[in-house]
Amino acid sequence: MVKIGDIELGDFPLLLAPMEDVSDPPFRAVCKENGADMMYTEFISSEALIRDAAKSIQKLDIYDYERPIGIQIFGEKIESMREAAAIAEEANPELVDINYGCPVKKVACKGAGAGILLDIPKMQKMTEEIVKRVNKPVTVKTRLGWDTSTIRIVEVAKRLQDVGIQALSIHGRTRQQMYKGEADWNPIAEVKNHPDIHIPIFGNGDIDSPQKAKQYKELYGVDGIMIGRAAIGNPWIFNQIKHYMKTGEELAPPTLSERMDAVKSHLKFSVEWKGDKKGIFEMRRHYTNYFRGIPGFKPFRARLVESPTYEDTLVIINEVEEVFHTESLINQ
Structure with a gap:
């Protein structure tokens, strides 16, 4: 049984990735109905949240049928992130998730999202302050590094675990790659199999079929898989993966x-x-x-x-x- 804090997610949970302008309540509803075990809101700007920006406040909307669900926040200022985490917690999700993976220029080049991978001590400090500020479990989604020369994901995982995160999702690309090329899951497996890592590790990137999900589970040993773009217009992928893993047979496509x-x-x-x-x-x-x-x-x-x-x-x-x-x- 995979658990984040006291949240039980089953033996091999399938997570819906947070996607800007995609992972909203209507999309989450159809994904939950079709087998997603854990979902996240679209990422929410900490600065906008503490200023009560209407669009960001609306992103805090969660519904009981979605549970368990995490609210994801991003930003470059530690104090703003602390306060945004507290606001997110008031919306009563199961957990608060920190985005250290967004590669988009307007986010990453300001030092937020994947940009913070260039300053791991700051990443650790920010995470520690958020963990101290809230009572809900805190989790993180990140990438392998800024580019191939800065991949220190095992160190990142250990340092974040040390300050109290309770799960880590890793996208198998660097910021420089954006969404191009093939996701590399070998560093994700290195984190998962490291003797000092004891929190759940979820892999993300390129899972677009039941066959690939099963293959990557067996190859890399992760605790679960996070699915993003492959679920857009295809919420059935979650139940298709579950059925294939259980029976070895493909579900018929939706009528x-x-x-x-x-x-x-x-x-x-x-x-x-x-x-x-x-x-x-x-x-x-x-x-x-x-x-x-x-x-x-x-x-x-x-x-x-x-x-x-x-x-x-x-x-x-x-x-x-x-x-x-x-x-x-x-x-x-």
């Missing part, structure tokens, strides 16, 4: 009806939570994957990404369902 139910549910929640304009806009990134593999979908996608209202979008989705359901009946 057209299951896809439609998921996309409608996701869209409805997105509009309710964000409002019509933003809810419609931010759903656009999900359609390609929700309808992947359906021949002839491209013209419908073009209409979906241009649709201005919830009602118009729902009409197009229902049309997709009718057209492709009819075609599948004809082809049977």
Whole structure:
């Protein structure tokens, strides 16, 4: 049984990665329904949180059906991060997570996210102050290093563990790589297998199939896997991985009806939570994957990404369902 503090996550938990403008309550809802064991909010700016910025405050919204869930914060100032952690704790998540992995220039080049990998003593001090400030378990998500010449992930893990973090998720790329190239899980395994490391270690990067999840579990010995981009428009990946690991057999892909139910549910929640304009806009990134593999979908996608209202979008989705359901009946 993998545990973070008193939070029991099962024998090999699958975590939904925090993704900016993706890991919001509507997306988390469909992922939870389809087998995610632990989820995180989108990352939240510490400076915005302590200034009561509306967008950041909204990101604190969590719902009971999502639990267990962590609120993730980022920033470059230790005092701001301490106070943001306390604000996050008041929203009553199961844990507070620190983002030391975001590679985006506007974050990392200010010394936040992956930028703090250039100053490991500061990383350790910031983490220690956050652990002292809150009562909830504190966890960290990070990368291997800033670039290949600064990979000190075993040292990072030991120092963060020493100041009290209760789990560590590691993305198998450097900041310099961004999301390019192949994730290297060997350093993640080095952390996991180090005799001085006793907290759960979760691997992240490039897991996009049940087969790969099982292979990486066996090769690298991690306590669980964090899945990010592969879940976009494909929340079924969590249950597919679980089924494959348990039986060695692949689950059948979601039916057209299951896809439609998921996309409608996701869209409805997105509009309710964000409002019509933003809810419609931010759903656009999900359609390609929700309808992947359906021949002839491209013209419908073009209409979906241009649709201005919830009602118009729902009409197009229902049309997709009718057209492709009819075609599948004809082809049977």
